[in-house]
Amino acid sequence: MSYFDDASLAFLPSGAAGKDxxxxxxxxxxxxGDFTFSRGSNLAATRVGPGPDYFIEKGRExxxxxxxxxxxxxxxxxxxLSVIGQTATDPFGVANNAxxxxxxxxxNGRIEKKGLSVAVNGVYNYSVYLRVATGTQVAxxxxxxxxxxxxxxTTQWQRFEGFKVxxxxxxxxxxxxxxxxxxxxxxxxxxxxLVATEYIESGATKGTAGIxxxxxxxxxxxxxxxxxxxxxxxxxxxxPSEYFGAGYTLxxxxxxxxxxxxxxxxxxxxxxxxxxxxxxxxxxxxxxxxSTGVHTFSIFAKxxxxxxxxxxxYDGGGVGVDFNLSTGVANDSASVAFDFVxxxxxxxxxxxxxxxxxxxxxxxxxxxxxxxSVTANGTDGLxxxxxxxxxxxxxxxxxxxxxxxxxxxxxDVISKDLTSVINNNQMTMFLDVKSLEAISTVxxxxxxxxxRWYHQAxxxxxxxxxxxADWVTNSFVVNDGDKIALTLTDTQAKLFVNxxxxxxxxxxxxxxxxxxNLSYNVGSxxxxxxxxxxxxxxxxxxxxxxxxx
Amino acid sequence: MRNQLICWIEVLMESRFWxxxxxxxxxxxxxxxxxxxxxxYIYKTYNSFEMKQSQFYYLLRRGxxxxxxxxxxxxxxxxxxxxxxxGTVESxxxxxxxxKYLTKNPS
Numbered sequence: 001m002s003y004f005d006d007a008s009l010a011f012l013p014s015g016a017a018g019k020d021x022x023x024x025x026x027x028x029x030x031x032x033g034d035f036t037f038s039r040g041s042n043l044a045a046t047r048v049g050p051g052p053d054y055f056i057e058k059g060r061e062x063x064x065x066x067x068x069x070x071x072x073x074x075x076x077x078x079x080x081l082s083v084i085g086q087t088a089t090d091p092f093g094v095a096n097n098a099x100x101x102x103x104x105x106x107x108n109g110r111i112e113k114k115g116l117s118v119a120v121n122g123v124y125n126y127s128v129y130l131r132v133a134t135g136t137q138v139a140x141x142x143x144x145x146x147x148x149x150x151x152x153x154t155t156q157w158q159r160f161e162g163f164k165v166x167x168x169x170x171x172x173x174x175x176x177x178x179x180x181x182x183x184x185x186x187x188x189x190x191x192x193x194l195v196a197t198e199y200i201e202s203g204a205t206k207g208t209a210g211i212x213x214x215x216x217x218x219x220x221x222x223x224x225x226x227x228x229x230x231x232x233x234x235x236x237x238x239x240p241s242e243y244f245g246a247g248y249t250l251x252x253x254x255x256x257x258x259x260x261x262x263x264x265x266x267x268x269x270x271x272x273x274x275x276x277x278x279x280x281x282x283x284x285x286x287x288x289x290x291s292t293g294v295h296t297f298s299i300f301a302k303x304x305x306x307x308x309x310x311x312x313x314y315d316g317g318g319v320g321v322d323f324n325l326s327t328g329v330a331n332d333s334a335s336v337a338f339d340f341v342x343x344x345x346x347x348x349x350x351x352x353x354x355x356x357x358x359x360x361x362x363x364x365x366x367x368x369x370x371x372x373s374v375t376a377n378g379t380d381g382l383x384x385x386x387x388x389x390x391x392x393x394x395x396x397x398x399x400x401x402x403x404x405x406x407x408x409x410x411x412d413v414i415s416k417d418l419t420s421v422i423n424n425n426q427m428t429m430f431l432d433v434k435s436l437e438a439i440s441t442v443x444x445x446x447x448x449x450x451x452r453w454y455h456q457a458x459x460x461x462x463x464x465x466x467x468x469a470d471w472v473t474n475s476f477v478v479n480d481g482d483k484i485a486l487t488l489t490d491t492q493a494k495l496f497v498n499x500x501x502x503x504x505x506x507x508x509x510x511x512x513x514x515x516x517n518l519s520y521n522v523g524s525x526x527x528x529x530x531x532x533x534x535x536x537x538x539x540x541x542x543x544x545x546x547x548x549x
Numbered sequence: 550m551r552n553q554l555i556c557w558i559e560v561l562m563e564s565r566f567w568x569x570x571x572x573x574x575x576x577x578x579x580x581x582x583x584x585x586x587x588x589x590y591i592y593k594t595y596n597s598f599e600m601k602q603s604q605f606y607y608l609l610r611r612g613x614x615x616x617x618x619x620x621x622x623x624x625x626x627x628x629x630x631x632x633x634x635x636g637t638v639e640s641x642x643x644x645x646x647x648x649k650y651l652t653k654n655p656s
Contacts, residue, residue: 002651002652002653002654002655003651003652003654003655004620004623004648004651004652005652007651010648010651012644012647012648014640014643014644014646014647015624015627015628015638015639015640015641015643015644015647016637016638016639016640016643017627017628017631017636017637017638017639017644018636018637019631019634019635019636019637022634022636024627024630024631024634024636024638026623026624026627026644026648029626029627029630031630031634050639050640218639218640225643226640226642226643226646227639227640227643531647533651542655543655546654546655547654547655
């Protein structure tokens with residue numbers, strides 16, 4: 001018999017099999033081993049998608065209901081605007097799917113969505129496809145009190161868009177035309193962010209796509225050809241916006257929004273360049289001074305004409321961490337040493353520049369060669385995208401924030417009642433996992449003698465039996481990807497890691513029994529899970545060695 | 550019954566069965582030739598056991614024969630179940646490799 005035949009549960013994230021709220025197991029085949037997946041924080045999580053692009057993927061929402069039903073009463077027809085009907089062919093060639101609107105020439109004629117609640121200081125993008133039958137026509141889109149975006153409509157379908165920082169807590173999104181004209185309209189979208197993303201059709205409820213509230217994240221970070229399930233602790237991004245144009249202080253520097261393609265694959269990265277030669281030409285967020293405690297700071301950056309971005313310790317007064325965007329090497333020469341420094345390659349010249357420090361106030365400076373000075377010519381600079389500051393000693397995946405405040409991604413947990421999978425007092429549990437240090441409980445198996453798998457200081461793992469208050473295995477240091485098999489019989493426990501038994505066989509005081517709920521990542525650590533197998537029997541030593549090799 | 554079927558497939562996979570009808574497939578690429586030989590021998594063998602043609606092609610569609618082993622059937626069935634439940638399977642290549650290893654080990 002094979003491992004596959006013998007396993008009572010086979011959870012293989014390499015297939016990336018999931019949906020919002022669920023991660024599927026290939027065994028049992030009747031679905032009784034499918035895990036419930038929960039995170040519960042909307043639009044706050046991202047993953048690295050599959051190759052060859054490995055783009056960062058977010059959750060997306062079209063906040064407009066009836067986004068392509070302009071006859072619906074959710075759309076107000078004001079000042080001589082009337083709907084002719086859904087009579088035009090849409091930009092994708094579908095007949096009778098775009099709408100013809102008649103503007104009678106009354107000033108401020110418009111079709112306008114009923115008021116939408118938005119976050120003041122949040123960043124929002126509005127986009128819509130427009131066309132006219134002949135000639136050209138000037139119109140405007142967006143929300144008037146934030147400033148409308150003027151557009152020139154032609155006989156070809158164009159998707160027009162704009163973004164604004166919300167100045168009020170209600171938005172009235174519209175198409176406005178002051179002339180007598182018939183304008184064809186398709187697919188209005190209103191979403192968080194700097195640029196329009198792929199159109200999402202909506203009906204009575206908002207349209208959604210991508211990484212949603214409880215979508216398991218099958219992640220392809222570091223150029224992986226096959227995904228693993230990313231399970232992370234709860235974190236809060238203290239940086240209030242992806243938009244560097246509001247709330248930030250620029251000293252001797254300027255920015256150009258949406259200047260190049262970001263690691264997200266969209267034209268929403270920012271160019272930053274010095275406006276004067278000298279020292280400490282920088283960008284910083286005005287109130288972002290987490291001056292006490294341990295924080296990890298990160299920003300995506302790409303070389304332009306300049307290729308050094310330096311994270312400065314504001315109080316240290318000296319050079320901080322020099323991120324060389326040409327070589328991908330970070331040089332920590334701070335007067336106050338950083339706890340952790342890293343540059344992660346995201347492809348297409350982009351690096352995530354990461355530094356962890358204690359009691360730090362910080363800012364990012366532009367640099368010629370890694371020092372504090374830079375030479376300006378009015379154009380030369382580099383590219384930045386998506387800053388993050390989080391309270392802890394290591395970085396987690398990017399938490400998108402367009403809110404103007406903070407945003408929290410809750411902990412990822414998978415759980416399942418496995419009564420039907422484990423129904424006796426023997427088992428083997430196999431895990432192929434990469435786990436980062438976080439002192440926490442990784443696995444809790446209730447009523448199975450209350451098995452716990454603890455992640456301890458020093459990046460060590462150890463299994464524990466709560467009802468007997470026994471450590472049932474030795475501890476072992478977690479490396480960068482480990483294969484672990486724990487076998488249990490009525491009388492003993494054995495642990496195998498990466499092809500060898502770890503420690504001695506442990507004599508159990510009492511046997512495990514009545515396995516019910518298994519929860520993974522309950523203690524909120526960071527895991528990249530490749531496989532979880534459970535067998536109803538204790539596999540032989542030889543089989544465990546083969547399985548973990 | 551299924552295990553007997555798998556056993557027959559394993560037997561048929563052995564190299565001594567290849568090459569007997571090479572002339573009939575000489576125009577094909579090596580990969581396609583191997584798959585065709587594999588399918589041909591399974592078909593002929595099961596014909597000798599009076600397997601109906603419709604049964605053979607049913608099993609072929611189910612992924613039991615042709616370009617994969619029993620692991621392909623497991624993955625196909627898994628994908629069908631997930632899709633029917635409203636989910637997606639993003640990477641069949643990767644899960645195929647995992648299931649193939651788990652079905653062929655320990656040897």
